[in-house]
Structures are given as C-alpha cells and as structure tokens.
Amino acid sequence: MAAIGPSLRPARMWPGDVVKVGAVGLRTRPMRAFLSALGIAIGIAAMVAVVGISSSSRADLDRTLASLGTNLLKVSPGQTLTGDEAQLPNESEAMVARIAPVRTVSAIGLIDEAKVYRNSKIDEAETGGIATYAARTGLREAIGARLRAGTWLNEATSTYPATVLGSAAAEKLGISQAGPATQVVIGGELFTVVGILEPAPLAEELNSAALVGWPVAKSELGFDGHPTTVFTRSDDASVEAVRSVLGATANPEAPNEVEVSRPSDALAARQAADEALTGLLLGLGAVALLVGGVGVANTMVISVLERRSEIGLRRSLGATKGQIRTQFLAESLLLSALGGAGGALIGSLVTGGYAIYQGWPIIIPAWAVLGGIGATLAIGALAGLYPAVRASRLSPTEALATT
Structure with a gap:
C-alpha cells in the first residue's frame, strides 16, 4: 500500500x-x-x-505598632549587691551595637547637677522638675520621637551649647518656638533651644527633659560619659534572643547589675x-x-x-x-x-x-x-x-x- x-x-x-x-x-x-x-x-x-x-x-x-516600640528594648543600670545604684560602662553602647540582629543603638546619660532654668533670674529651688540628659544624635530615630519645632541635634550642634526640649519641659519653661533668640540656662551656662519634641511615648522621661549633645555635656556640664539608658531596636523575630544577651553584653563584668525591659505586648x-x-x-x-x-x-x-x-x-x-x-x-x-x-x-x-x-x-x-x-x-x-x-x-x- x-x-x-x-x-x-x-x-x-x-x-x-x-x-x-x-x-x-x-x-x-x-x-x-x-x-x-x-x-x-x-x-x-x-x-x-x-x-x-x-x-x-x-x-x-x-x-x-512599630511606633509603640514592638522591637524596642531598654538597658538601664540596676542595683549593686550592697543596694547602691549601679553604673553602665562607658563602652556599653558600643558593645551592644555588636549584637548581630540589633539594627539601631542609641543612649542618653543623666546629668544630675545640670539644672534647667528659663533664665538666670530664677531661684535655684524652682527647677520645675526638668532633668538634663546627654543624648546621642541617633536617639530620635531609636525612640521614634517627632519634632514639634526646630531641628534635632546633629554632629555640629552636639559640640556647642544647644539643646532640644521635651514637650512638657518646653511648656514648663514657657517656650513655644525654637531658634537663635531662644535660650535657657543649663548648669549655669546659656544654651540655645534648637528644637522642641512632640510627646515621646516610648521614652516618657524625655518629655520633661532638656537634651544636649554628648560632647558638649562632657566639656561644659561635667558629664562623666556613663549612659543611664541604652535603647536598641532589633529584628522582630530576634527580639527575645537579643534580650537574653543584652545584660551580659552591656556590662560583662556585672550582668546582674543591669535591667533589661521586656518586649512590648504589641509585638505579640x-x-x-x-x-x-x-x-x-x-x-x-x-x-x-x-x-x-x-x-x-x-x-x-x-x-x-x-x-x-x-x-x-x-x-x-x-x-x-x-x-x-x-x-x-x-x-x-x-x-x-x-x-x-x-x-x-x-x-x-x-x-x-x-x-x-x-x-x-x-x-x-x-x-x-x-x-x-x-x-x-x-x-x-x-x-x-x-x-x-x-x-x-x-x-x-x-x-x-x-x-
């Protein structure tokens, strides 16, 4: 076929x-x-x-939820065995920054003797409960704080007598605007108010505070350089792991003298x-x-x-x-x-x-x-x-x- x-x-x-x-x-x-x-x-x-x-x-x-601090942890000094207030090492911030999952690290340091006044005429007893803190330039990012007026501290202003006021501190001092003409007295020295913060829910102690740069705090206000609170932000999945090593990392010689905050319930x-x-x-x-x-x-x-x-x-x-x-x-x-x-x-x-x-x-x-x-x-x-x-x-x- x-x-x-x-x-x-x-x-x-x-x-x-x-x-x-x-x-x-x-x-x-x-x-x-x-x-x-x-x-x-x-x-x-x-x-x-x-x-x-x-x-x-x-x-x-x-x-x-991130603004509520789901991944924010705070490290602060606890107490010594004798009941005295402990102290974080000067290097604690740098040591914490070496933890791999940590994305942001910043710190503040309380300056006890630096009282804040509207001007030099105010009686020394009328401090208004305003504290002075040395602050790192990366603090605002770490705690998610927002500015109401002016600018935040930078590498330049941190070395000069400049300050950023917390929301409650500005109200107590009667200051609503920031600028070269607005000054306050901190530790007996005139500081120019360069900025005013909105209320900071993640660091409420800063609402009634005057924040100055770390270098000027050492040179003008006698700051010893020891941080009183170290703020860290980590990957959400690593928050618990970071928390477990924060104490020993921030103060290797005395990890029992360190207090570490617990993760926010908002993370769960x-x-x-x-x-x-x-x-x-x-x-x-x-x-x-x-x-x-x-x-x-x-x-x-x-x-x-x-x-x-x-x-x-x-x-x-x-x-x-x-x-x-x-x-x-x-x-x-x-x-x-x-x-x-x-x-x-x-x-x-x-x-x-x-x-x-x-x-x-x-x-x-x-x-x-x-x-x-x-x-x-x-x-x-x-x-x-x-x-x-x-x-x-x-x-x-x-x-x-x-x-």
Whole structure:
C-alpha cells in the first residue's frame, strides 16, 4: 500500500496559528467574550484588591505598632549587691551595637547637677522638675520621637551649647518656638533651644527633659560619659534572643547589675494580626479564583454547544481531533489571560486609590498580581479542557447534523 504523501498529512499548527485560531471565537462573539472576561476580571480584581488593601492596611498597622516600640528594648543600670545604684560602662553602647540582629543603638546619660532654668533670674529651688540628659544624635530615630519645632541635634550642634526640649519641659519653661533668640540656662551656662519634641511615648522621661549633645555635656556640664539608658531596636523575630544577651553584653563584668525591659505586648499582637490576615487573604483569593474558573468553564461549554456546526465543518475540511482540542483550549487560555490581566490592573488601581484615600502606604504584592494571572491561566486550562475534549470527539457527520 502506498504511503500517504505529504499533501495528505494534516497541516501543522505553529504557535502563531494556535493563537489566531483560538482568537476566532473571541472575535466572532465579542460581547460574550467581553462579558466572560469581565466576570473573570472581577474575580481577579477582587482578589488583588483584597490582598492589596489588606497588605496596605497591615503595613499601616505595622507602622503604628512599630511606633509603640514592638522591637524596642531598654538597658538601664540596676542595683549593686550592697543596694547602691549601679553604673553602665562607658563602652556599653558600643558593645551592644555588636549584637548581630540589633539594627539601631542609641543612649542618653543623666546629668544630675545640670539644672534647667528659663533664665538666670530664677531661684535655684524652682527647677520645675526638668532633668538634663546627654543624648546621642541617633536617639530620635531609636525612640521614634517627632519634632514639634526646630531641628534635632546633629554632629555640629552636639559640640556647642544647644539643646532640644521635651514637650512638657518646653511648656514648663514657657517656650513655644525654637531658634537663635531662644535660650535657657543649663548648669549655669546659656544654651540655645534648637528644637522642641512632640510627646515621646516610648521614652516618657524625655518629655520633661532638656537634651544636649554628648560632647558638649562632657566639656561644659561635667558629664562623666556613663549612659543611664541604652535603647536598641532589633529584628522582630530576634527580639527575645537579643534580650537574653543584652545584660551580659552591656556590662560583662556585672550582668546582674543591669535591667533589661521586656518586649512590648504589641509585638505579640502584631504577629497574631499577621497570621490572621494571611489566612484571610488565602481564603478570599481561593474563592475569587474558583469563581473565575467556573465562569471560564461555563463560557467554554456554551461555546462548544453553539459552535457544533463550525466544529463539524472544520473536521470535514481535515482538521484533526488534536487541532480542535487545541483551538478550544487556546480560546479558553486567551479568555483567561484577558480577564486575569484586566482584573490585576483593576485590582491594583482600586488598591492604590483606597490606600491613598486612607493615608496608607500602597502595598501591592507582586505575588498577588503574578500569582493571580498565573492561577487564572491554570484554572482556565482546566476549565477549558473538558469542553475542548468534548469538541474534539464530535464526528463531522454528528456535528453537521445539528446545523
């Protein structure tokens, strides 16, 4: 028996041909294709928007909880065996900075004899309870303090008679503005008020304090250089581990004479909120994808039923079962891709608009966008597989008989 010649073999479909054939159903029924893609897009947009809005909300929550000191630890001197007040070594701040998970370290040092007055005419007994602290330039970042007026201490002003007042100290001194013309008396010396802080909830002792630079505190106010509180911020996951070694690191010779604060309860609340939101996102995303898959399957089944005559005609003209199957599977994937891409765009826009309205940071996880489109294609392939197989099994005579 003679071999079948090349002219009798079915034509091979290249990727470009597959896309063109798969797009036939979308072009000939644009309204149905649009509505079907819209249904998929709504599902994906809902998933992306829910994930994006929840992520943005979580970022805002994390920012709020961070301001409450979830990862802030304080090291301060305790008492000696004889009951006297202990002292942290001058090098404690530098030693704590060597702990690997610690991201930020700063310190303050109380200057007992440096009393604060509005001017030199005030009676020495009327201190108003305002304390003076030597402060590192990185203190504001470590405790998350905000300025009400003026500027914070820097490398230059730390060496000169300049001070930043806490919120309560400024009120007691009757000072509302900072600048070269505003001065107070600290330890008998005139200091220029360069800044005023907002209330600092993480370091309340600073609200009723005057803060001066570490170098000028040593040169002008007799500061001995011993810190009275060392502030550290660490990675959230490492807070407990850091806390366990802080005492021995800050004062290796007498770790029992060091007090270390416990982590904030807000850290546990933050971790619980993250776990709850993650579970919620996964559940809502799965529901949205399921809805989109059902929409694709429904559309493709109806498309096969309506196009039986087209399938029969193509089979009569030589199209193989595999080519019919490929055509409807490609159509399902194109429909899913259009809906997925459109939904990702809509969901991203909704997330951005809502986050801006709420004043949140805009967070749209890449995994939500790419995962949504990828999952839509996978579900579209599964949803279109049965209609594609069903279409390929129709014989030409059976399909044309329904015309």
